[in-house]
Each structure stands twice: as C-alpha cells, then as structure tokens.
Amino acid sequence: MSVVVITGSAGLIGSEASEYYLSKGYTVIGIDNNMRKFFFGDEADTSWNRTYLEQKYPKNYIHHEVDIRNTQEVFQIFKRYQNEIVLIIHTAAQPSHDWASTDPITDFNINANGTLNLLEAFRLYSPKAVFIFTSTNKVYGDYPNQLPLKELEKRWEIDPLHPYFNGIQENMNVDQCLHSLFGVSKLSADVLVQEYGKYFKLHTYCLRGGVLSGSKQSGVAAHGFINYLMKCVMLDIPYIIYGHKGKQVRDVIHSKDVISAMDCIFRNPQKCGEVYNLGGGRHSNVSILEAIDIAQEISGQKLKYQYSPKARIGDHIWYVSSLNKFKTDYPDWDIKFDIQKIMKQIYKENKTKWKKTT
Structure with missing residues (x-):
C-alpha cells in the first residue's frame, strides 16, 4: 500500500491534492480538524470537502480529526504507516495575515510548532518519503515594497528594466x-x-505560494481574496479595499496547477531542503481593481465596495512570482489556468451553492 499523508486535507490545496492522489489509487491519510471554522466562523467551514472525500472514496480516504500541535497523535499516525508513506503534503496552517495579530501564540504554535511535529514524525518513521510544505510569499516580509514601482491607471507595476520584472526570485x-x-x-x-x-538529507521542499485559489476554497474577508471577492459580487456583499488605491498586484495560481507542481516534485525529487516560488507569475496576476472589473464582467453584477486608505501592515504593493527556477528543474510543468479562467470557474461552480446558503 502506498500512502499519501495530507494535512489540511479539507482545505483548498489539501482537498485538491487528496482527490488527485485518491484518483491515482493511493491511500490518503487526511489530517484536518476544521480549524478554519474556528479562525473565520461558519462561512469558512470546510467539513463539506471532508464529507465529499469520504463519500466518494470510502475505502481509500482515511480521515483523522487531529490537531497538528498534538505531538503524540501526529506521531501515532506516522508510526502506524511508517515506510508505506511515500509523500507528505503539509498544507494545514493558520493562513491569515490579519488573524495572526489577534492571537500570536496560536498562530505560531500551529504554523511553526505543528510543522516541527510533522517533520520529526517524518524523520523518525518515513524518511524515504517526500515532504512538501506550502509556504508563502509573506516570508519575504515587506521587501517587495522597496522595489522601483510605477503607478498605472489600475495597478502598480515594476520598472521593466529591473531583474525582477519577470517575477520575484528566491534570492530576495x-x-x-x-x-x-x-x-x-x-x-x-x-x-x-x-x-x-x-541537515538530515531528506527530500523536503518549500513552495512559497502567491494567492492560491480555486472553486473549492471557503473564501472569507480575512483569507481567500479572489474567491471571497467573487462571492461578494454574486451575493451583493459589501467589499472593503485596504490601501494602495486598490492597485496592489497579486499573482494568482489555481489549486490544480499547485498540485501538478507538487506531483512533479514527488515523481522526481532532485534535492534536499529546496525552495521554490510558486504563483501565477506573469501568466496570471491581477490588481484588486482589475479583479473587480473581471468579477463584474463575469457575473453581470456590480460590486458594492468601500475604500479605506489605511493599508494592512506589511501588505505587498506588487508581488509577482518568478517561476524560472521551478521550470528549470521541472521543464514539463506549466501554468494551465490564468486569472480569467480561475474566476470563471469559481463563478460557475459556486453559483448555485452560494445562493442556497444565503
């Protein structure tokens, strides 16, 4: 039996990864205790994703409602399967820039100490596996804001002569x-x-993501920008833009493109402790004002939004990922979804569901 362990298995990336590997015949051990509901309330509940996986794959999907901060329970899972585990995809996290400031201890214990629990269990019981961690471009702090940026009509843009014009590289x-x-x-x-x-010569990888998006995300105001914006347009929910004139730029990558990148690593793990920036790059990036235009065009509805001149602390003004390093190591991988395709899919696949829940 080949086992894939996926933390945050009912979340956006976790559920996409779970279904992908389940469809390939792997046994998936899902670890998810629905903390997203604790962070953001009922609208962020991901139990529907868990139910879907359990019903569609009753034999191969095994769910553990375990908190990754619980060292003993995490170790028990790894000890049970040991070398049957071939891949660990770690997506469980406290994911919000804003929420972290309300409870820094919980944020750190989940994101840092929870990750340490998983790494140590991996080292002790399944060291031949591949460990992939969904990191974030927020590890660069506000350094991107020091780049030479120019204000355009609906976005900020970088000097075309700058080395990062095609995206921010891992050397930042x-x-x-x-x-x-x-x-x-x-x-x-x-x-x-x-x-x-x-240090231990293990196949570990950090994917520093931009905006991870897709139709399976339970987007909320504090996390899940594209998904939440589309929901606001469709359901006539007021939206608030914070700072930078709404021209701040994000690169957006679809969950399926993230999973295909992870699978490239899994199929051909070349290095130990490697880091890659992973986002939409120049193929798929958008400002908030541009995203509003796209959402209104797709839905045929107008968004009610307000502007607050106070930007979020440390918020990126312009962030586009360079995909050059990943594509050099994995030349067969490429982006399949651009921002238009992502937002159209979110609209199409959630139109009925969101109306039923309001």
Whole structure:
C-alpha cells in the first residue's frame, strides 16, 4: 500500500491534492480538524470537502480529526504507516495575515510548532518519503515594497528594466524587514523544512505560494481574496479595499496547477531542503481593481465596495512570482489556468451553492 499523508486535507490545496492522489489509487491519510471554522466562523467551514472525500472514496480516504500541535497523535499516525508513506503534503496552517495579530501564540504554535511535529514524525518513521510544505510569499516580509514601482491607471507595476520584472526570485532577502506575525510563523516553518532537508538529507521542499485559489476554497474577508471577492459580487456583499488605491498586484495560481507542481516534485525529487516560488507569475496576476472589473464582467453584477486608505501592515504593493527556477528543474510543468479562467470557474461552480446558503 502506498500512502499519501495530507494535512489540511479539507482545505483548498489539501482537498485538491487528496482527490488527485485518491484518483491515482493511493491511500490518503487526511489530517484536518476544521480549524478554519474556528479562525473565520461558519462561512469558512470546510467539513463539506471532508464529507465529499469520504463519500466518494470510502475505502481509500482515511480521515483523522487531529490537531497538528498534538505531538503524540501526529506521531501515532506516522508510526502506524511508517515506510508505506511515500509523500507528505503539509498544507494545514493558520493562513491569515490579519488573524495572526489577534492571537500570536496560536498562530505560531500551529504554523511553526505543528510543522516541527510533522517533520520529526517524518524523520523518525518515513524518511524515504517526500515532504512538501506550502509556504508563502509573506516570508519575504515587506521587501517587495522597496522595489522601483510605477503607478498605472489600475495597478502598480515594476520598472521593466529591473531583474525582477519577470517575477520575484528566491534570492530576495527574508531578514531585517517587517513581516507580519503570520509571515514570521510561516518563515519559521519554512526554515525548519529546509533545515530538516539539508541537515538530515531528506527530500523536503518549500513552495512559497502567491494567492492560491480555486472553486473549492471557503473564501472569507480575512483569507481567500479572489474567491471571497467573487462571492461578494454574486451575493451583493459589501467589499472593503485596504490601501494602495486598490492597485496592489497579486499573482494568482489555481489549486490544480499547485498540485501538478507538487506531483512533479514527488515523481522526481532532485534535492534536499529546496525552495521554490510558486504563483501565477506573469501568466496570471491581477490588481484588486482589475479583479473587480473581471468579477463584474463575469457575473453581470456590480460590486458594492468601500475604500479605506489605511493599508494592512506589511501588505505587498506588487508581488509577482518568478517561476524560472521551478521550470528549470521541472521543464514539463506549466501554468494551465490564468486569472480569467480561475474566476470563471469559481463563478460557475459556486453559483448555485452560494445562493442556497444565503
């Protein structure tokens, strides 16, 4: 039996990864205690994803409602399957920049200490497996805001002569800057994943994601920008833009493109403790004002939004990922979804569901 362990298995990336590997015949051990509902309330509940996986794959999907902060329970799972585990995809996290400041201890314990529990269980019981961690571009703190940016009509853009014009590379500094507490806890986990790979010679990988999106996300105001924006347009919910004139740019990558990148690593693990930036890159990026235009065009509805001039602390003004390093190591991988396709899918697949829940 080949086992894939997926933390946050009912979340956006976790559920996409679970279904992908279940469809390939693997046994998936899902670890998810629905903390997203605790963080953001009922609208962020991911239990529907868990139910879907359990009903569609009753034999091969085994769910554990375990908190990754619980060292003993995490170790028990790994001890049971040991070398049957071939892949660990770690997506469980406290994911919000804003929420972290309300409870820094919980944020750090989940993101950093929870990751340490998983790494140590992996090292002790399943060291031949591949360990992939969904990190974040927030590990770079506010360094991207020091780039030479120019204000355009609906977005900020970087100087076309700058080395990062085609995207921010992995050599950007992560030290001596303002991160947000969320950025710090994720950076701590990121460095732990690297260290376990380099020190113990294990196949560990950090994917520093941009905006991860897709129709399966339970988007809320504090997390899940594209999904939540589309929901606001469709359900006539007021939306608030915070700072930077709404021209701040995000690169957006679909969950399926993330999973295909993870699978490339799993099929051909080349390095130990490697880091890749992973986002939409130049193929799929958008400002908030541009995203509003797209959402209104797709839905045929107008968004009610307000503007607050106070930006979120440490918020990126312009962030586009360079995909060059990943594509060099895995030349067969490429982005399949651009921002238009992502938003159209969110609209199409959630139109009926969202109306039923309001």
